[in-house]
Amino acid sequence: MNRVLPVLTVIGVIVVLWYAAAVWMNRTWVYDQAARDGATxxxxxxxxxxxxxxxPVLPTPHQVVTELVKxxxxxxxxxxxxxxxxxxxTLSATLLGFAIGTGAGILLAVGIIHNRAMDLSVMPWxxxxxxxxxxxxxxxxxxVLNSIGVQGLVPKAIISAYLSFFPVVVGMVKGLRSPDAMQLDLLKTYNATGGEVFGKLRLPSSMPYLFASLKVGIAASLVGAIVGELPTGAVAGLGAxxxxGSYYGQTVQIWAALFAAALVAAALVAIVGVIEGRVLKRMGMAR
Amino acid sequence: MAPVIEAKGLDLVFQTADGPVHALKDVNLTVGKGEFVSFIGPSGCGKTTFLRCVAALEHPTGGTLTVNGMTPDQARQARAYGYVFQAAGLYPWRTIAGNIRLPLEIMGFSKAEQAERVERVLELVELAGFGKKFPWQLSGGMQQRASIARALAFDADILLMDEPFGALDEIVRDRLNEELLKLWARTEKTIGFVTHSIPEAVYLSTKIVVMSPRPGRITDIIDSPLPKERPLDIRDSREFIEIAHRVREGLRAGHGDEV
Structure with missing residues (x-):
């Protein structure tokens, strides 16, 4: 309850400011119409x-919500x-891109950890x-992809992956390197192979870092998918x-699509967060 | 009887950014089977470094070192020792039993034998029934006992312990010292034990190696006359106090040449 009140207060202030701004910005059209009719x-x-x-220049909150619901x-x-x-x-491109980006990010991180040449060369790129x-x-x-006959979902997913692999690489490199010298020495005393060190120590240790990265990555994926729809004259998707909306001056439609994108992003991050909580609790690593 | 650990003229120089650091200089030591050897001395005296050399985690730059008559690397391949670190270092995502199973999995024991060995060592460190708990459900002292069980699980003859009770409070420490002595009597292992504490070293050891820093070297080796059976109140006996005094003198002498 003591969290609800501040949140509602902030939302209330935003809505009030929004209505004020809408009146301020949309009034010109009203006055112009009146002047044309010779009325005041x-x-x-x-x-x-x-x-x-x-x-409207700026749609009012109720217009956006009505459009969104409708x-x-x-x-x-x-x-x-x-x-x-x-x-x-958009979501299907996002999820495919997220999967590709996460997979590529983890593979690159594994390479960076185990190969000195990759360690020195991949990160700058x-x-x-x-x-x-x-x-x-x-x-x-x-x-480029179109010229080799790849269209539709995949190019968008590639752009989405392009944005989402980076946080995964950074997080996983840090996570896979997180075991301290003592932990590594312990496995050395068992004559453990590199694969065993990876599977039994490095990978489980990296999980908190991986999930932190996935939360950033999935939001980036959605941005990538939307951006991938913009330059193509795509006929479908939130980007389209x-x-x-902007071609035809449908500002209400633009704002509704923006809010839909924000809600989808929030839902995706929340889902990753729930999985994170469950996994880390199960692994005794919850904070 | 052949010595378990034998060091002759052992030298180890680390090359650091500030120039070479003489971590060990002309260390000569023979440890027989079933001995309990403590290494005591101030920070930087090389006591941990020596233990790490035995474990083949560091490699000496001069002299010879054999473990069970082999090089330290060969000895490690032959699973000659179990190593207990200052922190328990249990994996939070594994149960206590799962943690003890870790070396057994890596060394390729069968599932049935893993389970049987886990039960046995849990009993040995008096943690029977705690196998299904997770590390965070156990106290610090119990976690350290679990890490000792992990080191015992694959039947190494030698137990190397690097300040295993350093992070625990004194009451827990006393109890674990007592239990360690019992464990040692039952398993007849050879134990190398690094410590900062004079009473701990004297209470536990059959042999106390006093070391001093810069360069890390041995200043005194004391063979303890205390009986193998040691109740906690042996620490008030005259012999105990005399040995403790000699250790203190040894530590002071080691510091003398730089003060």
Missing amino acids: VSFAEMVPATLNQER STFGMKVTSKKSLVYHGWV AIASQTIPILAIAPMIIV RLLS
Whole structure:
């Protein structure tokens, strides 16, 4: 209960500020309309006219929520206007990309741990890959893959993986190196092989680090999937919804898609968090 | 009888950024079967380093060192020793039994034999019935006993212990010392034991090796006249106090040349 009140307070303040901003930003259109008609509007007449415009500069919260609910629950999920449909298209690319990115990240981390040449060479490239704006490289990935006949889900998943492998590499390298000298010496006294050291000590020790990375990685995956939908003129997905919204000045649609993306991201992170809690508790490593 | 551990003119120089550090200098020591040898001295005297040389975790730069008549590396391959570190270092994701099974899995014992050995060593360290618990459910002293059980599980003749009770409070420590003596009497292992504590060294050992730093070297080797049967109150006896006095003198002499 003592957590609910502050949260509600903050949400309340945001909503109030949002309505104020919506009135402020949308009033120009109301005044312009009135001037065109040769009429004048008072402040009391202006305010209601800013709250339910069809193409507002800034949609009001209730417009966004209404649109979100209508396009989520009010349509058949196969409809091209359904956010469930677009959300699923993006989510499937996100999950595939997350799987590829996590797998690649773990493999790279294992290589970095066990191979000195990789240790010295891979990390600078991994860091460099993340300094390139994803918006710049995404169209090229799509074009290149398209030229070899790969279309649809996979190119988006690759872009998604491109963003999500990095936190996994960084976290797993740290995690696989987390056992201290004493732990490693102990296994040495048993004449343990490198594989046994990895399987029995390094991998279990890295789990808290892996989950911390996965939480960052899955959110990055979603961003990657949405960005992958932007430059392609994609017909489906939250990214496509954002894009078509901006083409046709459908600001309400844009904001609804943004909120849908945020909710999906929050849900994904929460799911990883729940799995993290269960696994680490089971492993006696929960903090 | 052939010595279990024999060091002749052992030297170990670490190359560090600040120049060479003489960790061990001309160390000569013979340990017979079934002896309980304590290594005592201030930090940097090489007592842990010597133990690590025996375990082939460090490699001497001069002199010879044999363990069961073999090189330390061969001895490790032959599972000559179990090593107990200062911290129990149990894996939190394994039960106590699972932790004790760790060396047995690596050494390739059959499942049935693993289970049988785990039961046996748990009993030996008086942790019978705790096999299914996780490390965090046990006190520090019990965790350290579990780590001793882990070192005993594969029947090494030699037990190397590096300040195993250093992090425990004195009451727990006294009890574990008593239990360790019983364990030693029952298993007839050869034990190498590093400690900071004079009473601990005198109470436990048949042989006390006093060491001093810079360079790490042996300043005195004391063969204890105390009987093998040692109740805790032996620590008030005249002999005990005399040995403790000699150890203290040895430690002071080692410091003398730099003060």
